[in-house]
Amino acid sequence: MSIWIEEDAKVLVQGITGKQGMFHADKMVEYGTNIVGGCTPGKGGQTVELQGQQYPVWHSMSEAIEATDADATVIYVPPPFAAEAIMEAADAFDSIKGEGVVVCITEGIPTLDMVKAVSYVENRPGVRLIGPNCPGIITPGDSGGAKIGIMPGHIHAKGRIGIVSKSGTLTYEAVAQTMSIDEGQSTCIGIGGDPVNGTGFIDCLAAFETDPQTEAIIMIGEIGGNAEQEAAAWAKDNVTKPIVGFVAGATAPPGKRMGHAGAIISGGKGTAEEKFEAFRAAGIACAMDPSELGKVLLQSLKEAGLR
Amino acid sequence: MNIHEYQGKTLLRENNVAVLDGVHCTSVDQALAAYDNLGSKVVAVKSQIHAGGRGKGTLYRPDTREHVMDGGVKIAFSKEEVETYATNILGNVLVTIQTGDEGKIVNNLYIESGCDIAHEYYLALLVDRDNKSVLIMASTEGGMDIEDVAHNTPELIHKVVVDPNAGLLGFQKRDLGMALGLSGAALKSFGKMLSNMYSMFIREDCAMVEINPLVKTGADEMIALDSKISFDENAEFRHKNWDDLRDLSEEEDVEIRAKETGLSYVKLDGNIGCLVNGAGLAMATMDVIKLYGGEPANFLDVGGGADEEQVKTAFSIILEDPNVKGILVNIFGGIMRCDIIARGVIAATEALSLDVPLVVRLAGTNVDEGKKILAASTLNIHPADDLAEGAQKIVALIGGEE
Numbered sequence: 001m002s003i004w005i006e007e008d009a010k011v012l013v014q015g016i017t018g019k020q021g022m023f024h025a026d027k028m029v030e031y032g033t034n035i036v037g038g039c040t041p042g043k044g045g046q047t048v049e050l051q052g053q054q055y056p057v058w059h060s061m062s063e064a065i066e067a068t069d070a071d072a073t074v075i076y077v078p079p080p081f082a083a084e085a086i087m088e089a090a091d092a093f094d095s096i097k098g099e100g101v102v103v104c105i106t107e108g109i110p111t112l113d114m115v116k117a118v119s120y121v122e123n124r125p126g127v128r129l130i131g132p133n134c135p136g137i138i139t140p141g142d143s144g145g146a147k148i149g150i151m152p153g154h155i156h157a158k159g160r161i162g163i164v165s166k167s168g169t170l171t172y173e174a175v176a177q178t179m180s181i182d183e184g185q186s187t188c189i190g191i192g193g194d195p196v197n198g199t200g201f202i203d204c205l206a207a208f209e210t211d212p213q214t215e216a217i218i219m220i221g222e223i224g225g226n227a228e229q230e231a232a233a234w235a236k237d238n239v240t241k242p243i244v245g246f247v248a249g250a251t252a253p254p255g256k257r258m259g260h261a262g263a264i265i266s267g268g269k270g271t272a273e274e275k276f277e278a279f280r281a282a283g284i285a286c287a288m289d290p291s292e293l294g295k296v297l298l299q300s301l302k303e304a305g306l307r
Numbered sequence: 308m309n310i311h312e313y314q315g316k317t318l319l320r321e322n323n324v325a326v327l328d329g330v331h332c333t334s335v336d337q338a339l340a341a342y343d344n345l346g347s348k349v350v351a352v353k354s355q356i357h358a359g360g361r362g363k364g365t366l367y368r369p370d371t372r373e374h375v376m377d378g379g380v381k382i383a384f385s386k387e388e389v390e391t392y393a394t395n396i397l398g399n400v401l402v403t404i405q406t407g408d409e410g411k412i413v414n415n416l417y418i419e420s421g422c423d424i425a426h427e428y429y430l431a432l433l434v435d436r437d438n439k440s441v442l443i444m445a446s447t448e449g450g451m452d453i454e455d456v457a458h459n460t461p462e463l464i465h466k467v468v469v470d471p472n473a474g475l476l477g478f479q480k481r482d483l484g485m486a487l488g489l490s491g492a493a494l495k496s497f498g499k500m501l502s503n504m505y506s507m508f509i510r511e512d513c514a515m516v517e518i519n520p521l522v523k524t525g526a527d528e529m530i531a532l533d534s535k536i537s538f539d540e541n542a543e544f545r546h547k548n549w550d551d552l553r554d555l556s557e558e559e560d561v562e563i564r565a566k567e568t569g570l571s572y573v574k575l576d577g578n579i580g581c582l583v584n585g586a587g588l589a590m591a592t593m594d595v596i597k598l599y600g601g602e603p604a605n606f607l608d609v610g611g612g613a614d615e616e617q618v619k620t621a622f623s624i625i626l627e628d629p630n631v632k633g634i635l636v637n638i639f640g641g642i643m644r645c646d647i648i649a650r651g652v653i654a655a656t657e658a659l660s661l662d663v664p665l666v667v668r669l670a671g672t673n674v675d676e677g678k679k680i681l682a683a684s685t686l687n688i689h690p691a692d693d694l695a696e697g698a699q700k701i702v703a704l705i706g707g708e709e
Contacts, residue, residue: 080544110512110542111434118439119471135641150611152641152672167587168611169639172671173694176639193586195436222587225436248590251575251597252606255405259571259586259608261541262436267454272594289595290588291695 002187003162003207003214004101004128005072007141011148012064012073013038014085016048016057021076024105024150026050028074031153032144036068061092065100072101074136074148082106082132083113087120090127099126102198103148107133111261114196121198129198133261134190135168149190151175159184161297162208164201165220166193166260170248170290174218177294183301186214193222193260201231209239215306216242218293219284221275223249224262228275232282242300244293245284247275308538309357310552313417315516315534322507324500325530329419331355338393341418342386349421352392354379356411357557359535360403360452367400369412375399379413382421389418414556422530427520428487429453429464430531432508434515434539441469441508443501445483449520475505492527500529512542561624568620569610577602579701580625580634580663582618584609584643592637595694601702604631611642618651622659633664633705635697638671645669645677653684664704665689668697 011028015021016038029035029050037056038048044059058064061073073093077085086104093100102121109132121129130137136149140156147153151172161178163185165171171190178185189204191197201219208214217239221228228247235243250272252258254265265271279286287296301307310318313331320326330341342350354361361379368375376395383389393416402410427449435442446464448456457464465486467479480498489497500521508516517535524530543549555563565572571586575593579601583589586608593603605628609621625631638648652667668691669677681688689704691697 079541108541110545111514111539112441112509112512112542115434115440115471123472150642155671165587167585167590169583169585169641170587170591172639172641173588173591176670195434196439220587222590227436230437246591248587248594251593251603252590253573253575256573256606258573258590258606263586263590289598289695289698290591291595291693 002139003204003211005137005139005146005148005187007139007145008034009071009146010034010036010068011146012036012061012068012070013076014061014073014089015076016040016055017043017046018076022048024076025055027153028147029053031147032141033147036070037064039064061088062096065092065096069097070100072103072148075102075104075106077106079106079108079110082109083117086117086129090121090124090129093127094124097126101128101130103130103136104132105134105136105150109133109194111194111196114194118196118198130189131192131197133194133197134192135171137187137189139187140185151188151190155179156188157184160186160213160215161218162186162204162211162214162216163188163218164204164208165190166222167220167248170220173290174220174293177290178218178297180294181298183297186211193262195225195262201227202234205231205235205239209241214241216244216297216301216304218297219243219245221245221247222260222263223247223252223258223272223275224260224264224270226270229278232278232284235284236282242304243284244287244297244300245279246287246290246293247272247279308540308549308553309557310536310538311355311357311415311554312353312534313355313415314552315536316531318507318511318536319531319534323503324507325528326534327420327422327530327532329417332393332416332418333397333414335390335393335397338389338416338418339386342389345418345420347420348384350383350389351419351421352381352383352389352396353417353419354396354401354413355415355417356401356406356413357554358403358405358411360405361401364401364403364406366395367402367410369398369400379403411557422522422532423525424522425525426523428522429456429519430521431515431517431519432504432513435468438468440471441505443467443469443483443505445487447487449522453519469505475502489523493523493529496527496529512539512546513537514539561627565607565624568617569613570617570621570624571606571608571610572624573606574628575603575605577604578630578632578705580604580628580631582607582609582621582625582634582636584611584613584638588637588639592635592694592698595698596635596702599695599698599702601698601705604628613643613651615647615651615654618648619655619658622655622661626659626661631663633666633701635701636665636667637694637697638669640669640671640673640677644673645671646673646680649677649680652688653680653686656686656688664701666691666697666701666704668692668694
C-alpha cells in the first residue's frame with residue numbers, strides 16, 4: 001500500500017505537447033510511471049514520443065479518461081490556463097469515474113483562480129487535488145514506481161516513511177535524509193507553497209495514519225498561514241505513528257515574501273517559531289536543521305521500537 | 308504588489324465606491340492649487356508611501372536626519388497650513404512603525420477634502436488561506452490598529468466568508484452592516500459599497516483591500532476615507548495597467564532586477580550570501596547558517612531550471628551587497644543538474660574574479676559529475692557534503708560572528 005497513488009497507477013499528462021510537459025513526461029516514463037497518454041486541447045489525435053514509445057494525445061480530459069481509465073493526471077499547463085485545466089480534469093474524473101487524483105505542478109496561478117478551482121474540486125468529493133506550485137507525488141515501487149511530478153526519481157526507494165512538505169527541494173532533502181539512515185519512502189507529497197491549494201497537511205497525515213505501509217512521517221512546513229499549527233493540533237489527537245518535523249524560514253524577515261507566494265509572515269503571524277512550538281506541543285520530534293532529519297527520525301523510530 | 312492611497316482611491320471611484328474629492332500632487336505649488344480647486348476649507352494633507360502608520364509617523368530631513376514634523380497625515384484649516392505641511396512632507400523621510408528606522412522618502416502627496424464624520428469603522432477584503440475564499444472583515448473600531456483590536460477585543464471584529472460560487476449575498480451584507488450597528492440609509496449605503504468593492508476585488512485580482520477608516524457621514528453615507536490596496540502578482544499577465552500603477556521607488560532595485568532574470572531575491576542584514584534552488588531550501592539554508600553562528604546576507608532562489616547565465620547573474624547580485632564576506636551555494640538537483648551548476652559556479656567565479664570564500668554543497672541529479680568538475684578546478688572552492696557541513700564551513704571561513 002501507499003497513499004492515493006499506487007505503484008502502477010495509470011497517469012495522464014495535461015500539457016503533454018508543451019516543452020515542460022514533454023520533458024517531465026519523458027522523465028516519468030523513464031522512472032517507470034505508467035503514463036497512458038496526455039491531453040492538449042487542439043492537438044487530439046497526435047502522438048508524442050517518450051523514451052522511444054508513442055503515446056496518444058486527446059483534445060479533452062473526458063476523452064482521455066474514457067479511453068484510458070486513468071487514475072490520475074499531472075498538469076504542466078502555463079499559469080493563465082492552469083486553473084481551468086484543474087477544473088476540466090476534476091469534472092472528467094467526477095463524471096466518468098467518480099474519483100481521480102489531479103496533480104498540478106504549475107507555479108504562478110492567480111490566487112483567485114485557485115479559490116474558484118479549489119471550490120470546484122471540493123464539490124466533487126471523489127477528486128483529490130495536489131498542489132499547485134508543488135513537485136508532485138511519488139510512490140516508489142519495487143522496481144520503478146509512480147512518479148507524478150518533477151522530483152528526481154533516482155533519489156527515492158520504496159520503504160515505510162511517509163513525507164509531506166510545502167517545499168520541493170526540501171522534500172528531496174528529507175528523502176535523502178531517510179536514505180542516509182537506510183529507510184525508504186511509502187509516498188512523498190509536495191502540497192505546494194501557494195496560499196490557496198488543494199490537499200493539505202491534515203489530509204496527508206490522516207492518509208499516512210491509515211496506510212499500513214507507512215510507519216513514520218516527516219512533515220516539513222514553512223512560514224506563512226497556520227496550516228502547520230492546525231495539522232500539529234490534529235496530529236496530537238489522531239496520529240499514533242511517530243512524526244518528525246522541520247519548518248523553514250526561522251530567519252525570514254516579517255512582511256517579505258520568501259519565494260513562495262504563501263511564504264510570508266503577516267501581522268506577526270505564521271512565524272517558524274510559532275510553528276515549531278505547535279509541533280513540539282503535539283509531540284512531534286523537531287529537527288532545527290534539515291540535515292539532522294535523519295538523525296531525529298532514527299531516534300524516533302528507536303523510541304517507537306521500529307529500529 | 309502595493310499601490311498608493313491616491314491610486315487606490317481612483318480605482319475605488321471607478322468602481323462606484325464613495326470616496327472624497329482629492330488631488331494627487333508632487334510639489335507644493337500643486338498642493339496649493341489643489342486646495343483652491345477642491346473648494347473645501349478643511350483638507351487632509353496625506354503623505355503617500357507604501358506603509359501603514361503614516362498618521363503617527365515622523366518626518367526627518369533625508370541628509371541630516373534632523374526632525375521636521377510629527378505626523379505624516381495632517382489636517383489643514385487654511386492655505387498657509389497646506390503650504391507648511393506640504394513643504395514639511397515632500398522630499399523628506401517618513402518613519403512609521405512599518406517602515407523600519409530608515410523610513411521612506413515621500414515623493415507623492417494627496418490633498419483631500421474634509422468631511423463630516425459621524426463614526427469610523429474598519430473594513431477589509433482579503434483572501435483567507437483557511438477558508439480558501441474571500442473574507443470580509445469589519446469592525447466598529449475604525450481608525451485603530453486592527454491587529455490590536457483582534458488581540459484585545461476579537462468580538463468586535465465581524466467576518467463574512469464569500470462562497471466563490473454564490474458570490475457575495477444580500478444577507479451577508481445585511482448581517483455585516485447590522486453587526487456594525489448600521490440601519491436605514493447607512494445600511495443601504497454600506498451594502499452597495501460592499502457589492503461594488505467585492506466586484507472590484509475579483510475583477511482587479513486584489514490580494515487585499517483595506518479601508519481604515521471607513522466612515523459614516525452625518526448624512527448616513529458610507530465613505531472610504533483611506534485605502535490600502537494590493538494586487539496578486541500572479542495575475543499580472545491579465546492587468547496591463549499595473550505597470551503604470553507600480554511605484555518602482557518603493558521596491559528594492561536589486562529585487563526587481565533579480566525578478567527580471569527569473570530569480571527570487573530578498574536582501575537581509577547578514578554577511579553570508581546564499582545561492583539556493585527552491586524557496587523552502589533557500590529559507591532552510593538561511594536558518595542553518597544562523598543555527599551555526601552566522602548571519603545570512605540574503606534569500607536567493609535560482610528556481611528549478613537555472614542555466615549558467617542565471618547562476619552568474621545570481622552571483623553578481625549577491626556580490627553587490629558590500630556586507631557579503633562569503634557565499635554558500637546549496638543545490639539539490641532535481642530538474643537542475645549538478646554538473647551544469649558546477650560549470651556555472653566556475654564560470655561566474657572567474658568572470659567576477661570572486662575574492663570571498665565560497666562553499667558549494669551539491670546533491671541530487673548528476674552530483675558526482677558536479678563534484679568532479681569543482682574538484683578539478685584550481686579555484687578556491689570548498690566542497691561540502693550536506694547543508695550542516697556547508698554552513699559550518701562558511702561560518703568558519705569568514706571567522707564567524709564578531
